Amino acid sequence: MALNRDFVGRTYPPSAPYEVSRVKIKEFAAAIGDNNPLYRDREAAQAAGYPDVIAPPTFPIVFSLQSGGEALVDPELGLNLAMVVHGEQRFEYVRPVHAGDELVMTSTITDIRTAGANELLTVRSDIRTVAGEPVCVTYNTIVERGGAG
Amino acid sequence: MTATVRYDEVEVGQELPAAEYHVRRVNLVMYAGASGDFNQIHWNERFARMVGLPDVIAHGMYTMAQAGRFVTDWAGDPGAVVDFGVRFSSMVVVPDDDRGAPISVSGVVEEKLEDKRVVVGLTARSGDAKVLSKARAVVQLS
Numbered sequence: 001m002a003l004n005r006d007f008v009g010r011t012y013p014p015s016a017p018y019e020v021s022r023v024k025i026k027e028f029a030a031a032i033g034d035n036n037p038l039y040r041d042r043e044a045a046q047a048a049g050y051p052d053v054i055a056p057p058t059f060p061i062v063f064s065l066q067s068g069g070e071a072l073v074d075p076e077l078g079l080n081l082a083m084v085v086h087g088e089q090r091f092e093y094v095r096p097v098h099a100g101d102e103l104v105m106t107s108t109i110t111d112i113r114t115a116g117a118n119e120l121l122t123v124r125s126d127i128r129t130v131a132g133e134p135v136c137v138t139y140n141t142i143v144e145r146g147g148a149g
Numbered sequence: 150m151t152a153t154v155r156y157d158e159v160e161v162g163q164e165l166p167a168a169e170y171h172v173r174r175v176n177l178v179m180y181a182g183a184s185g186d187f188n189q190i191h192w193n194e195r196f197a198r199m200v201g202l203p204d205v206i207a208h209g210m211y212t213m214a215q216a217g218r219f220v221t222d223w224a225g226d227p228g229a230v231v232d233f234g235v236r237f238s239s240m241v242v243v244p245d246d247d248r249g250a251p252i253s254v255s256g257v258v259e260e261k262l263e264d265k266r267v268v269v270g271l272t273a274r275s276g277d278a279k280v281l282s283k284a285r286a287v288v289q290l291s
Contacts, residue, residue, distance in 0.1 A: 024183075031183035032214040033176065038227055048151060048226060057217045057230045057286075061210050062184055082200050085190070086209035088283075090234030096227065139234070145201070 001078050002148060003112045003119045011108040012071060017130050018063040020101040025055045032056065045098070052099040059097055061089070064105055064125040064138040071109060071123075072142075079121070079144055087120055088141035094134045102130045110139075119147030153225025156265035156290040165223050165256035165269065170215045172207050172241060173249030180211045194245065207241040212252055212280055216271050219254040220286045223269075231266065232287035239278040250275050265290050 022042070029039035037044040038054050045053045072079055097103070104127070111122040122141045128134050177191050186208055189196035197205050213235050221227040243250045253274050260268040271284035 028183045031176070031179040032211065032218065033170065034214070034218045034221075036218075036221060036227060048228070050228065054228055056214060056227060057221065057233050058210055058214045061186075081188075084188070085206075085240070086237050088234070088236045089210065089213055091232070093231045093233075 001080075002114070003078050003121060003144065004076055005112055007071060007074075007077050007109050008112050009109065010071065011106065013106075015063070015105040015107075017102040017104050020055065020097055020099055020103065022053050022099040024062070025053055025059065025099055028059055028062065029056060032058075042099075050096065050098055055097040055099075057091055057093070058089075060091060060125075060127060060136060060138055061140075063103065064107075064127060064140065071107075080147065083145045083147065085143050085145060086140075087143040088122075088139070090139040092137045092139075094136060097135060101135065103127050103135060104130055111141075114148040115143075117146050117148050119144040151226055152229035152288065152290045154223065154288075154290050156261070156267065159258055159261070159267055159290060161258055161261060163258040165219070165258075167253060167255035168219050168222070169251055169253045170218075171249045171251055172211060172215075172243055173247070174205065174243055174245060176211065176249070177205065177207060177243060180208055184208065184210060186210070202240070202242075204242045204244065207243050207250065209235075209237040212237070212241055212273060212275075215252050216254050216273050216281055216284055217286075219256060219271065220269055220288060223256070224288050224290070229289045230286050231289050233285075235271070235281045235284040237280070238282040239275075239280045241275045241278075241280050252280065259285070262287070
């Protein structure tokens with residue numbers, strides 16, 4: 001079933017603050033097999049000019065879909081989550097995420113389109129600190145396989 | 150942030166030495182836990198086949214993270230990556246064995262921008278399949 005185009009342009013309320021911890025960054029770095037000391041060693045990170053350990057570039061995926069996540073399970077949208085795979089992903093950074101950040105996401109569905117037999121849905125998430133400082137913007141496109149049929 | 154690569158020493162067309170990573174089932178379990186993405190297509194072979202996949206597939210974000218590691222290792226400072234985007238063009242099928250699936254990543258400097266930034270075009274393959282396309286990172290060099 002085609003996705004409901006009425007959802008394009010919907011912006012969801014800001015997420016609850018996500019608190020970035022050293023432990024979570026270390027866990028994420030271990031999961032991707034990356035031993036970079038700037039992800040684990042606070043002194044090394046500070047020597048490189050950061051306030052604390054920084055996160056790998058793809059780390060915001062851990063929380064960036066949370067504020068838009070409710071849209072994806074809204075039956076009105078018509079998404080079959082069992083058929084979903086990731087289509088595209090982009091991170092645009094103002095600065096790296098680091099431990100101690102408290103981040104708030106605001107997500108908007110920016111596009112829904114058909115590509116062959118599939119439906120594609122794009123969510124943009126603006127990520128800022130609780131104080132309002134912009135940190136990064138993520139663009140996430142998911143594919144519903146066979147959704148256009 | 151301080152990249153160890155100097156803008157003046159980089160040329161358009163310069164290739165970054167390729168690297169190969171391996172993804173095994175245990176990596177997917179770890180990644181599911183770390184990322185919170187517990188979609189069954191990444192760890193449940195029965196479910197993956199039921200929805201028409203050949204086997205369990207890696208999270209696209211796991212593959213993207215390997216391409217990210219390739220760039221951050223080159224740049225010398227992960228904070229130097231200011232823009233990073235990919236399209237997931239093919240799936241990385243992860244067999245239930247000790248070796249897992251290979252992900253080989255290579256890169257080329259495609260463009261020199263202002264403010265000591267460069268565009269690195271990335272390619273990631275697993276076996277015969279190109280698993281990332283339109284993959285590019287903008288890196289702030291020294």
